[in-house]
Amino acid sequence: PTILVAAQLLEISEVYKCGGAQAIAALAYGTGTIPKVDKIYGPGNSWVTEAKLQVSQDPRGASCDLPAGPSEVMIIADEHADSAFIASDLLAQAEHGVDSQVIFISDSAQQLQRVRVETQAQLEELPRKTIALESLSKSLFIEVSEIAEGFQICNDYAPEHLILQLENSRKYIDLIENAGSVFLGSWTPETVGDYASGTNHVLPTDGFARTFGGLTTESFMKSMTIQELTPGGLQELGPVVETLADTELLAGHRNAVRIRLERLTLGRLSSKTLSEQQK
């Protein structure tokens, strides 16, 4: 019901309840009840991911976002950060699923230890404790000799979500090369990105933040270039085209320009007249 209310607020008038690889096929190719779409975005399990890959390689299918792996969070914090805040952010990620990726990096051994203790304490209170415990058991707590080293690890791992709880977190922005979405300072838990901060929540996982950004409005658009030359424009650019076509030994390419330039030189600009002459 909450999703339907959100759809109504956004004036989305068509909603289909379906899932699995068959839903992807239905959307990509259309069925008697579901119309074909051009773009399919959003996460899914491994069957859905494979289906999305297949339809996106078919020009008659639909374009899709990147294959989505398990969700990931990396937190880089110094000794000044609030250990309880860090623990709550790690647990918010850990409760997602048993394969959630949770990494905490600090240059302070004390902070690492405090967060361990605090995480254990907060874990006890969570309804999804069993799930969180399993993903936490595979989490990494990394001590670095200086904070800059943490950003090297970050750029190699390319986390979906990166939280910085550092004194003056903003000054480290230039060190971030690869991350999906970044959360700065003590008062920006990753969960505000999930629900309310306004940034997109469909983000690259599994290291894809190295080469791709998250979903944007532009993901729903495509571009098309349109060009129109005037006779004078063709007289200016035409010789360049002829030269380059010659270097590629493509006489037909050159000819498409030459035949037009000859017409212009002859001063016969009206193509109407020309085609009538040819009759």
Next chain:
Amino acid sequence: PTILVAAQLLEISEVYKCGGAQAIAALAYGTGTIPKVDKIYGPGNSWVTEAKLQVSQDPRGASCDLPAGPSEVMIIADEHADSAFIASDLLAQAEHGVDSQVIFISDSAQQLQRVRVETQAQLEELPRKTIALESLSKSLFIEVSEIAEGFQICNDYAPEHLILQLENSRKYIDLIENAGSVFLGSWTPETVGDYASGTNHVLPTDGFARTFGGLTTESFMKSMTIQELTPGGLQELGPVVETLADTELLAGHRNAVRIRLERLTLGRLSSKTLSEQQK
């Protein structure tokens, strides 16, 4: 040599001469002599295309443009167009390779016939006559009852290149949904797009213009979102996050906000002080 001169003008200081699937692997992963790159763009044969597909599915690989099929041109022209210009544009495409796609659409039977004759005449003069003849033998000349029907065919086929030689070509732009790059009017042969008009020449083929545009500067960039909340910002957005986390039964998500809001309510804003208190 011409490519090296172009590279120099563009201040490109590193050039590697290599090709085939092995070149794609070298670029995607790096070798002793070729450094790893993040993005690989440009056309190739079917081995190269498969290699690009494989490295683009590996987050440790590189992102690539779309699989490139044979080049395509569609021309829509009316009775007023210059038959010789149309023929030269069809032949410029046909000489590319034996699998080039050449489609000509008109609402004038006379124009279709004139273009057939003119194409045959110009073909005789081309050095790559054999190649052009073979791709022309598979070309389509389509007569439509009205020009609008031509655009329906265009949008279904989604050509890489679309040339409009119509009286007032511009007024038809709104009818074009799917095309890679569009060339308007008598003085804009497609070959100016290949070499000199300034639009990008790496375009979607094989129907991919339905969902994708051509290469742009943006293809070489990626986006990363960064957010930072003030304490007041969290007090404003926090309750929204808590409500939505509750609807998804994610107590850990809610907790990451609640623990911070509680700190703020207690009026203890300094995280430094807090972590010291915890000691």
